[in-house]
Amino acid sequence: MLTIHLTEQDLARTRIAPTADMSAELSLSLHLLATRRSEHRLGQWREQLGQRWKPRSAMLFDLFSATAVPEFLTVRPDGRDTAEATADALDRAGRHYLGALGRLRRLTPFARDLAAGDRRSRLLLGDLTAEYQTAAITPYRERIDARVAAEHRYRTRQLATAGLDEVLATLHPAVRWQRPFLHLPGARCPVELDPAGRGLLLQPAVFAPGRPVVAALETPGAQPVLIYPVPAGRRPLTDDRPGPRPALTALLGRTRAAALGILAADGPLSTGDLATALGLAPATASEHAGILAEAGLTAKERRGGTVVHHLTLLGEVLLRGGVEDAAQSASRQLAGGGEG
Structure with a gap:
């Protein structure tokens, strides 16, 4: 059980993301593929992606484990910008992540070169990320944005009518809110996290796994992000059907x-x-x-x-x-x- 201790200062600074985080969507969608997680609602997306898939994109799986998702993969509207931004993002924090991944399992040569700061591997990582974005994220960008925006509207109405307690209590069936503690499933041993007055950014995500995950907790000065799946009931990502007749x-x-x-x-x-x-x-x-x-x-x-x-x-x-x-x-x- 993972427990987040939210003080009154944290609650005052907690907010709901109004737009999708495409970098998170890219990393989470890769995690879905790397761990071979089955998601019925994303079956058509996976099928359509298969038609555009480049075999070398599988090298990106080297950066994932069942519980580890890299936060340094960066999405930009233009694929070339993505390649440059991702190559530049593999800084000390990225290498620290890869070092921690190496303690979970043996690193592949590609991941090992990245951890060592090899320039050619960094450039290859940027190219791979840009190619994957073009195939898996860009064609669905507007629909991802629309689904996250709809969730933001719903949560904003809920916040105005029932308050933040109700928002936190209904984020996900597996999440329990018992003021001042937000309990999340996932950790094998009890772990308590303290946002230290920074609050939380509640980030809905189309490709989020079945349980919420926390990101950016250890990034200096950054607001921790609680990524949770957009609730069931939204139209499938690849559903282009018109409304009811x-x-x-x-x-x-x-x-x-x-x-x-x-x-x-x-x-x-x-x-x-x-x-x-x-x-x-x-x-x-x-x-x-x-x-x-x-x-x-x-x-x-x-x-x-x-x-x-x-x-x-x-x-x-x-x-x-x-x-x-x-x-x-x-x-x-x-x-x-x-x-x-």
Whole structure:
């Protein structure tokens, strides 16, 4: 268990990142590939990346372990700028990271040369990072930005209506907030971290692993960053589909039509995750989910202490617009419930 002790000064300085950190997204996406982590929501991204993949990009895996993610890989809008910035970023902190990685496992020749400050290896690292950015990050940059911006809007509303305690308590199912301690899973032995009055930057990330991670904790003068996954319920990164069809929206209402589309893309989802995806309070999302379930378009299922929602066959048919009888049946059952 990793525990972060947040004083009143830390809480006053804690903020929510308004934009994506593309350098973190690049490193985290590489970690996903290097550790062969399976992420259903990113399956299409992985498939599309395979069509642009350059075999030598696998050399970047040399910088990762199951628990170690390098923070010196730097993304810039222009690939050439990325190559130069990454080559320059491998300073003392980067070599310290590689030294620590060498204590976890044996370094490859490439990583060993980087740790030794070899100039040719540094330039190669810059080129590899730029090539990977072009294949894996740049084509999805706008969608990554959009998903992080949506999460920022949701958390900003939550902060204004319920306060920072509620934000911290709902960041992730595995995170526990017991003022003044934020408990995160991950460490094998109990570890307590002290931001020393710097607060936290809460950074949503599309490629974050299943649990939050802390970055920049030991960087002098920098604000520690708590990177957490964008909650389930967002559209897949590679989903280019338009919104619900006008006829479906007219039949169900905008919110319930959107809920069907979200469940089709990312379900099953808990009520909380569905609320996050829709930008609604959980009680309001639960009301809409109940109406859809009464109409036979969705079904509820209990998994442990959580109720999850998923599409039924009728819901799938109606969403695809394939059978007129399905729409008429749903219309009759929904006649009593107006859109809220």
